[in-house]
Amino acid sequence: MKESELHEGRARIKVVGCGGGGGNAVNRMISKALKVQFIAVNTDKQALERCQADVKVQMGSKLTRGLGAGGDWTRGRDAADESRAELSEVVKESDMVFITAGMGGGTGTGSASIVAQQAKEQGALTIGVVTRPFAFEGRIRNDSAEEGIKALRSQVDALIVIPNDRLAQVANSKTTLEDAFRMADDVLRQGVQGISDLVTQPGVINLDFADVKAIMENAGEALMGIGHGAGDSRAEDAAKQAVSSPLLETSIDGAKGILFNITAGKDITLQEVQKAAEIVRSAADPGANIIFGVVRDDTMQGEIKITVIATGFAGKTHAEARQTEARKTVERPEFGTEDMGDINIPAFLRNRM
Numbered sequence: 001m002k003e004s005e006l007h008e009g010r011a012r013i014k015v016v017g018c019g020g021g022g023g024n025a026v027n028r029m030i031s032k033a034l035k036v037q038f039i040a041v042n043t044d045k046q047a048l049e050r051c052q053a054d055v056k057v058q059m060g061s062k063l064t065r066g067l068g069a070g071g072d073w074t075r076g077r078d079a080a081d082e083s084r085a086e087l088s089e090v091v092k093e094s095d096m097v098f099i100t101a102g103m104g105g106g107t108g109t110g111s112a113s114i115v116a117q118q119a120k121e122q123g124a125l126t127i128g129v130v131t132r133p134f135a136f137e138g139r140i141r142n143d144s145a146e147e148g149i150k151a152l153r154s155q156v157d158a159l160i161v162i163p164n165d166r167l168a169q170v171a172n173s174k175t176t177l178e179d180a181f182r183m184a185d186d187v188l189r190q191g192v193q194g195i196s197d198l199v200t201q202p203g204v205i206n207l208d209f210a211d212v213k214a215i216m217e218n219a220g221e222a223l224m225g226i227g228h229g230a231g232d233s234r235a236e237d238a239a240k241q242a243v244s245s246p247l248l249e250t251s252i253d254g255a256k257g258i259l260f261n262i263t264a265g266k267d268i269t270l271q272e273v274q275k276a277a278e279i280v281r282s283a284a285d286p287g288a289n290i291i292f293g294v295v296r297d298d299t300m301q302g303e304i305k306i307t308v309i310a311t312g313f314a315g316k317t318h319a320e321a322r323q324t325e326a327r328k329t330v331e332r333p334e335f336g337t338e339d340m341g342d343i344n345i346p347a348f349l350r351n352r353m
Contacts, residue, residue, distance in 0.1 A: 011095040011199050011209035014039055015192055016119075018112045019069075019076070021102020021131065023051040025188035034193055035200035036098075039090050041115060043079045043107045044068035055090050059083040059111060069106025073144045076110025077151075084118065091119040095209055097126050098196070099156065100188045101148075104133035104141040109148030116155035125213050128152045128159040129191040129224075131184050135165055158219040158311055162187050162247055169246035187247065191224050194261050194307030197295050204268070204294040211291050215257040219311035223248050223255070227306045234304045235272035238262075239279035242306040252283050256312025258290040265301035268294065276306060284310065 013036040017026035023040045030038060030052045040053035045066030048056050058066060060079020069076040080087065091097050097119035101108030112128065120126045130149065133141050153159050164184045171180060195216075198207045216222075225248045227241025242260070243252055252258070260280055262273060273294060281290055289312075 012093060013037070013096045013098075013196055013200065014091060014094045014119075014124075015098045015100060015196075016041060016091065016115050017051065017053065018042075018099060018101040018115055019105055019108025020044065020047055021105070021185060021188070022100045022108050022112075023047060023053075024102075024185040025100045025192075026051055026053050028186055028189040029192060032189065032193065034196060036192075036196055041080070041083075041087065041090075041107075041111060042068075043076060043111075057083060057086050057090060059087070059107070069110065071106045071141075071144075073106050073109035073148055076105075076107040077114065078110070079107065080111035080114040084114065087115050088118040088122070091115065091124065092122050094119060094122070094124040096196075096199075096212070097124040098129055098192045099126065099152070100129045100192060101131075102133075102184060102188070103130045103145035103148045103161075104137060105144070109144050112148060113151035113155045116152055120155055120157075125209075125217055126156045126158075127195065127216060128156040129188055130159070130161055131188060132161055132163045132165075134168075134180070134184075153221070158216045158222045158309075160191050160222045160224045160309070162191065162224065163249060166246045166249070190226055190307065194224065194226070195259065195309060197263070198259070198261050198293040201295045203296050205273075205292070207291060207293040211293075212259065215259040215289065215291055215309070215311055219257060221311075221313060223250070223252055223308075223310040225252070225308045225310075227308075229304045229306075230302055234302075235268075235276045236279060238304045238306040239276040242308040243280055243283040245308075252308065252310040253285065254313060255284050255310035256288050257310070258284050258288050258292075259309040259311075260290075260292045261295060261307040262292065263295045263297050263300060263305040263307075264303065265298055266296060267301055268304065272304065276304070280306075280308060285312075288312070 016039045017023045038053040039055040040051040041057040042048040043064040060082045099116045101112045167183050225242040225245030227238040229238030
């Protein structure tokens with residue numbers, strides 16, 4: 001979506017795909033028609049040409065001559081540093097900027113933090129959504145990823161890190177290596193879409209940019225869980241999957257902020273929304289600020305998808321949390337509308353309960 005197509009009064013949202021993984025994620029988002037502006041930045045000229053983004057920046061033309069960073073994250077960082085002026089220009093006049101990349105390589109790992117810094121300095125709500133490499137990709141690549149994640153963490157409001165190894169838990173014996181990397185690219189798309197759709201897509205319950213900002217601003221590390229459901233118990237199934245998702249490195253217990261997105265067809269019922277909201281609420285901190293929206297997708301008749309973003313872990317990194325916390329098992333709660341008081345529900349819906 002071009003800048004001129006963004007209507008006045010609508011939040012200005014941009015997604016920047018850094019490096020090869022980020023560019024692949026951008027292409028997936030474009031195929032899903034996300035209502036944001038897409039930007040691709042890369043040191044590899046050929047890879048950049050394959051990306052369908054409206055705006056493209058070839059970083060470090062003098063340093064890399066369009067041939068890529070050779071897997072060296074410091075070279076990717078230096079290339080981005082060379083192109084700071086161009087990066088600053090493409091992220092200006094934004095309300096929210098997503099920075100997405102597959103960590104561990106050269107360009108995405110090195111450039112993501114610099115792109116984020118340019119967006120943050122211009123006042124945008126800045127959210128990083130990145131993947132951590134598969135363990136089989138080796139120590140050097142994983143060490144590089146940690147350097148990139150550390151640098152990015154200091155430049156964003158919120159950072160979602162998705163471990164590729166967790167994707168193995170949703171794969172099967174027939175999942176090819178190519179499919180596994182495709183899943184890694186697509187989970188970046190899901191992280192961005194789970195947040196941006198709440199603001200940009202028409203829905204039964206819409207959120208505005210201020211709602212998202214209340215949860216994500218200066219939030220630090222964040223967790224993302226995704227669940228799907230079909231059939232009579234689809235709402236409960238999707239909610240339980242989301243709060244105990246394989247993508248979560250630990251439970252959302254202790255999160256002070258929860259943003260969740262229910263995507264469904266027009267057949268979703270009030271009771272299903274209530275049940276899903278209560279399951280998410282019961283898994284979070286009792287005093288958590290919980291905000292949610294319901295997005296309508298007419299291709300999902302009979303199905304429900306729930307995306308949960310959890311923030312506010314009091315500065316504790318998820319690497320530390322993984323060592324000290326077991327995954328929380330969420331039991332199906334007894335439901336009552338009197339338990340919904342600490343969830344931000346629009347007045348018109350509360351009045352119907």
